[in-house]
Amino acid sequence: MATAHDVAAYILSRRGQMSAMKLQKLVYYSQAWHLVWDESPLFQERIEAWANGPVVRELYDAHRGKFSVDKWPLGDPDNLSPAERGTIDAVLDNYGHLDARQLSHLTHGEEPWINARGSLPATARSEAEITTEAMAEYYSTIDTADDAVPVDELPWDDWASDAAAYR
Numbered sequence: 001m002a003t004a005h006d007v008a009a010y011i012l013s014r015r016g017q018m019s020a021m022k023l024q025k026l027v028y029y030s031q032a033w034h035l036v037w038d039e040s041p042l043f044q045e046r047i048e049a050w051a052n053g054p055v056v057r058e059l060y061d062a063h064r065g066k067f068s069v070d071k072w073p074l075g076d077p078d079n080l081s082p083a084e085r086g087t088i089d090a091v092l093d094n095y096g097h098l099d100a101r102q103l104s105h106l107t108h109g110e111e112p113w114i115n116a117r118g119s120l121p122a123t124a125r126s127e128a129e130i131t132t133e134a135m136a137e138y139y140s141t142i143d144t145a146d147d148a149v150p151v152d153e154l155p156w157d158d159w160a161s162d163a164a165a166y167r
Helices: 004-015 020-038 057-063 082-095 100-108 111-117 132-144 156-165
Strands: 047-050 053-056
Touching: 004 020, 004 057, 004 082, 020 053, 020 057, 020 082, 020 100, 020 132, 047 111, 053 057, 053 100, 053 111, 100 111, 111 132
Parallel strands: none
Antiparallel strands: 047 053
8 A cells, every 4th residue: 555655756847936825735645545445544543633634644753843845765656556546646636736725724624634533723733633534434425426616716816815814
């Protein structure tokens, strides 16, 4: 089975340099959608509900202190099957154009992160797990919802105005 490091390496090989936070969110969405489309985990590492969104601690430990990353020597994209690459490519096509803040904002509005954090304040530290079961359940309902809005059709201009008010 692939690791989160392999997924990170593949994402960077496809998209190049990005913020560590954006990489974390793309790895998260890769896991989520692989659970829906292939009905199995993409990797075994645990995902935690941190204040800025989902985080794979093993990835964080490797990029700690770096704002951006451009390569991931701990992973090997060749460890991914064609189906796994297909999932990640679909995630990159649908989420890759978003910046780290947008991706974080998106995860903050979704049940897996919300439910894992429970009643914690927005900025509180947390090691609560976002389970693969919670991800599969939530994202499979989005996948089949008639009224689901594609990511590229979300009102990001409205969000940017609202976010600017809090700076």
